[in-house]
Amino acid sequence: MTAVQLPFGTLSVAPMMDWTDRHCRFFLRQVCPSCVLFTEMVTTPAILRGKDPARYLDFDRQESPLILQLGGDDPEAMARAARIARDDYGYAGLNLNVGCPSARVQKGRFGACLMRDPLLVRELLDAMASSGLPVSVKHRLGLDREEEYEGLADFVRSIGQGHCKHFIVHARNAWLKGLNPAENREIPPLRWNWVQRLKQDFPDFRIELNGGLRDAEQVLALWPSVDGVMLGRAAYHSPLLLAQIEQALGRRQDLPHPRAILKGLLPYVDAWGERLPAPRLLRHLHGLYAGLPGAKAWRRLLGSARPSESAAVALRRMLLALQSWQQDAVLELG
Ligand SMILES: Cc1cc2nc3c(=O)[nH]c(=O)nc-3n(C[C@H](O)[C@H](O)[C@H](O)COP(=O)(O)O)c2cc1C
Missing domain, CATH: 3.20.20.70 (Aldolase class I)
Incomplete structure (x- = not known):
């Protein structure tokens, strides 16, 4: 557009x-x-x-x-x-x-x-x-x-x-x-x-x-x-x-990459540490790849988080998984 x-x-x-x-x-x-x-x-x-x-x-x-x-x-x-x-x-x-x-x-x-x-x-x-x-x-x-x-x-x-x-x-x-x-x-x-x-x-x-x-x-x-x-x-x-x-609306040039958005959350989840269990953040991220290739795989990845782990730990694991998927060309992600 x-x-x-x-x-x-x-x-x-x-x-x-x-x-x-x-x-x-x-x-x-x-x-x-x-x-x-x-x-x-x-x-x-x-x-x-x-x-x-x-x-x-x-x-x-x-x-x-x-x-x-x-x-x-x-x-x-x-x-x-x-x-x-x-x-x-x-x-x-x-x-x-x-x-x-x-x-x-x-x-x-x-x-x-x-x-x-x-x-x-x-x-x-x-x-x-x-x-x-x-x-x-x-x-x-x-x-x-x-x-x-x-x-x-x-x-x-x-x-x-x-x-x-x-x-x-x-x-x-x-x-x-x-x-x-x-x-x-x-x-x-x-x-x-x-x-x-x-x-x-x-x-x-x-x-x-x-x-x-x-x-x-x-x-x-x-x-x-x-x-x-x-x-x-x-x-x-x-x-x-x-x-x-x-x-x-002409308020930004480029669209953000989902992976960059996730990386932007790292200081936040680190500051929360153990006080932020993974599900409390991850439940809001299901739509991050909506309409993009890999949306289903992303939701599966989110589902793999353990309720007992912190958002900080889960998010890092997910970023690593996204990186390897990208290298394997499993997903065409940002
Ligand atoms: C899960 C959910 C919770 C909502 N809670 C509130 C609320 O606390 N206060 C409010 O004014 N509207 C609430 N709404 C209504 C939304 O603010 C909005 O008016 C409505 O969803 C219509 O907009 P949409 O078609 O863009 O979703 C809620 C809507 C949803 C889906």
């Missing part, structure tokens, strides 16, 4: 619970230097009353710019969590989860069901903004079978009367009854055009699009009509796609 120079816009990787943990994010940062990364959702009770908040909140400076995604429904708790994120951890910004449809989150009255209460969402965002950090909200188009664009526009208009002017829109509804979270990322129809229309109707707001993006062509086609795009599953399963998009 020919690289085109586009001046502005954010490419980001979506918050994904259990997937975008700190090790995954560090790896993704090696692939994509210009992406904005998000934590998994962390709830305010986990920060304020949890046994070990640092487990969710600590991160490596190299992950920056990193946004902490918060979940909660209490403005006062939100303000306290936001101050902790700023003072104790140094996050670049905060994001409010108004998109998660899981039963657990609904029980806590936050996530997607907050779309019913834009005034509370505004209060929560104002509480987060009291930390002085930039804030954004990630939300859906609507709930259940709501089919009117005006409902979405009213939501955005109402939120925008507060401090938050930055909206990341997962371009499908959340169906709160009858679908599990995975189905809720597949079955409700995608409507990218509603997000594009939001940008036209609210040109002063920052509007980013998320949901169902699979390749660089789609991103390039949407890029001029929104302020940014966020990729979730496609970035996780095919991380080099992020580098392809950076290249297509």
